[in-house]
Amino acid sequence: MSMDKYRGETSRQSPDIEEIFAQINDSLTNLDKIEDEGAELIKSINEYHDRIQHVGYASQDVKEKLESLYKEAIKQASREEEMDKKISKDIDKYLEFIKDSRTPSDGLNIEEIHKKRRNLETSSGSSNKAKKSKVSQSKSNVIIKNGTSVAAKQPRDKDIEENWILATVVGYKPESKSYEVEDADKDEASNRPGERFIVPVKNVIAIPNSGEMRSPEFPKDSTVIALYPSTTCFYKAVVVIPPSKLTPKASRYLLTFEDDENAERYVDAHYVLDIPKEK
Structure with missing residues (x-):
């Protein structure tokens, strides 16, 4: 995203609008740095997963390093989201200044203002889509090892209903x-x-080891897919009580399955998974 096309206009604007303009440029520079950090984190995470795939197991040191990297990646994603929000807010302020300060003789009408905003949002959206694409590609490079x-x-x-x-x-x-x-x-x-x-x-989801569960857990009323008790099939279900809310706490969910007459059933947490996204 670039604000260069507005540089000619800022000389005719108040100090306030020049300050907002400078803030947007600074924020865009910082956003680029944050995205670069994210790319490096993803690269490091994938290198460790490749190493695990090669040797067939994960040592305690590798597990701890991966845990640290994932925590850093979560923080990086939060920083990126906050910076996106700040840039969007500053752009709104900038465009409001333009709208308020322009007169008909300036030759810029409301439609042109909104057009500028759409151009900025399109540019920002393209950057975010590219980022998400890189993340998705990186995730797909993590090969699930044999025996998982x-x-x-x-x-x-094999199954016309294509069940999981x-x-x-x-x-x-x-x-x-x-x-x-x-x-x-x-x-x-x-x-x-x-x-x-x-x-x-895209049609394979790794299941955590027994005793492990998704973090954070699925809250009450979340829609999931889960292994129906005493079967080898996954069906859509809704969370009634997550593990942390059970008394006593346990590594299982209380669920109601679709088309199961609202019966409540317990399922081990590692067999409760995100609803697969249709692609």
């Missing part, structure tokens, strides 16, 4: 950016392993 339990969306040719099921990763196919997974539902009679199938990366 996942929720996998079944292919349409419990499965295990048995391989990653970089050429097609997809995983081969094995259905957790085994043939009990023959003790044969479950069926294997290929799913794209």
